[in-house]
Amino acid sequence: MEIRTRFAPSPTGYMHIGNLRTALYEYLIAKKDGGKFILRIEDTDKERYVEGAVDVIYDTLKMTGLNHDEGPDVGGEYGPYIQSERQGLYMEYAQRLIKNGNAYFCFCTKERLDSLKSNSGDGSAFAHYDRHCMNLDHEKIAENLDNNIPYVIRQKMPAEGSTTFEDAVYGSITVDNSELDDQILIKSDGMPTYNFANVVDDHLMNITHVVRGSEYLSSTPKYNLLYDAFGWTAPTYVHLPPVMKDASSKLSKRNGDASFQDLVEKGYIAEAIINYIALLGWSPSDNQEIFTLEELKDKFSISGLSKSPSIFDPVKLTWMNGEYIKAMDFEKYFSFVKPKLEDALKNKGLDLRKIAALLQKRLETLNDVSNMVDFFDELPQYSTELYIHKKMKTTEEIALDSLSACLPVFEAIDSWTETEIHDRLMELIEQKAIKNGQMLWPIRTALSGKATSAGGATELADILGKDETIRRIKKGIELLTK
RNA sequence: GGCCCGUUGGUCAAGCGGUUAAGACACGGCCCUUUCACGGCUGUAACGGGGGUUCGAUUCCCCCACGGGUCACCA
Secondary structure (H helix, E strand, O other): OOOEEEEOOOOOOOOEHHHHHHHHHHHHHHHHOOOEEEEOEOOOOHHHOOOOHHHHHHHHHHHHOOOOOEEOOOEOOOOOOEHHHHHHHHHHHHHHHHHOOOEEEEOOOHHHHHHHHHOOOOOOOOOOOOOOOOOOOHHHHHHHHHOOOOOEEEEOOOOOOEEEEEEOOOEEEEEEHHHOOOOEEEOOOOOEOHHHHHHHHHHHOOOOEEEEEHHHHHHHHHHHHHHHHHOOOOOEEEEEOOEEOOOOOEOOOOOOOOEHHHHHHOOOOHHHHHHHHHOOOEOOOOOOOOOOHHHHHHHOOHHHEOOOOEEOOHHHHHHHHHHHHHHOOHHHHHHHHHHHHHHHOOOOOOOHHHHHHHHHOOOOOHHHHHHHHHHHHOOOOOOHHHHOEOOOOEOHHHHHHHHHHHHHHHHHOOOOOHHHHHHHHHHHHHHHOOOHHHHHHHHHHHHHOOOOOOOOHHHHHHHHOHHHHHHHHHHHHHHHHO
16 A cells, blocks of 8 residues: 655744754655655634744755645645635534534533533643533524534543554553543634544545654543544554753743754754664664665665654764765755855855865854855954964964065965965975964964965965965064064 | 653664674774864773672563653643
8 A cells, every 4th residue: 555644743833943844754754665654734812823834845945955746735645635715624524423422512602611621620730621511402502503603523432442553663652541632623613623624535536654743542442442433444653752952841832942943053964864763763774874865765664763852962063064065065065055155255256165165174054154154255354373283383573574474475386276275385394494374374363364264375365365465474474573 | 649651882773582782973092194174993981789690691571769740621
């Protein structure tokens, strides 16, 4: 049978990392075996609907390459793929359950329900619905319906026994039926609850693997009972442990934690984000860590999923992002960095490609660019102490001597290329019989005005150009002379 | 509170009765080197506690502790 998984977000305007990871695993489970990955929008809660949120979902899936085979925007044979457009369907199925005795109308008011909770014997707020409306007779129901008294439809849970289901990650889980509330299937506004819509849609859309967060683990027996009530076969359940912010709290929008969009804005690459989150809760059978989506499709397996929560570690993501930047084809990399460079540099005469090349091995996120290239634009104020470097065996005196010596050499160079600069400088070093660092460190320092820079003396000189190089060397001499 | 789930270094994690308990990130050291970085080598660091079962438990069972989830006309 063809594997079909579905990503079923509700459009609340935000794609958090845990959600995206769920989508990834759903995609991989389907694609690993040539199955279908479906997008379904769960907008049954009118209150929480956020304008434009659906676009965030589309954009994210597109950027990450988790392309869906069916969905509101691409169509498919099981549509519509937006729950609010399927409303009539749910009522029809709920009626079916009423007919076969697995559900019933409930006309209880909000007030009565509330009093139920506060009046519960032990004072706990965890009382189940007392089934007040379960055995209403037909006449009464018809009368209430005729009088337009608001109602909900509730699922009738078995009074005794227990329900067991198999989860692909957590194994066999059993819950006493007495734990199960007669949950609402259809709300008084006519919309289905998530619990009901999910089951109906998953069945109607032929979903074979239901992948979702472990917060649904304890309500899964209710879903199974619903499948049973319809006479349907329940799907394979794959429950996922949460992605945490720290040991005791989940990553969430409330805490202002990073969403996918935030991470992209912070200079992370979509592929790196996907790669990193793939490893949050799943591990391959070997020690590979860097994966393309294609490789992931190949290597992913449900058996590698973990049961315990994992903490999102931005430090490791940053490392991985750096790995992606380093490994990237230069043209692709340049297309990412170019706008950042243009943004950071006012001096439009600089060779952005050369600067970008210097940065590629050093960047961890795209947003590191501005800090690393600022000195190209303008020589910062710096202290002559920078010229003192123990390992390079330099002092301010040596630095002054080296800068003074290289100045005429620079001035004499006609074709300003990196190799030319390098060769002439090496000749000078040989003549003076000094260590490379004693000449090159002072030059690098004079050109950058910083303790560290992306690139050494010759590279910086090449990029800055002859005039600017000479100007900065003179400036260095001036500072050291005082 | 009832029920469900989880617990290997700071973090991600391998392990599925017998291992010197992998690997990665981070951190420290060394090497390379015109700085920083990259790269290479290397070091510190872990089985929550207590009982069983067993010749032998990180691995199996029970209890405890801690953490999380759930008990909505939210998903």
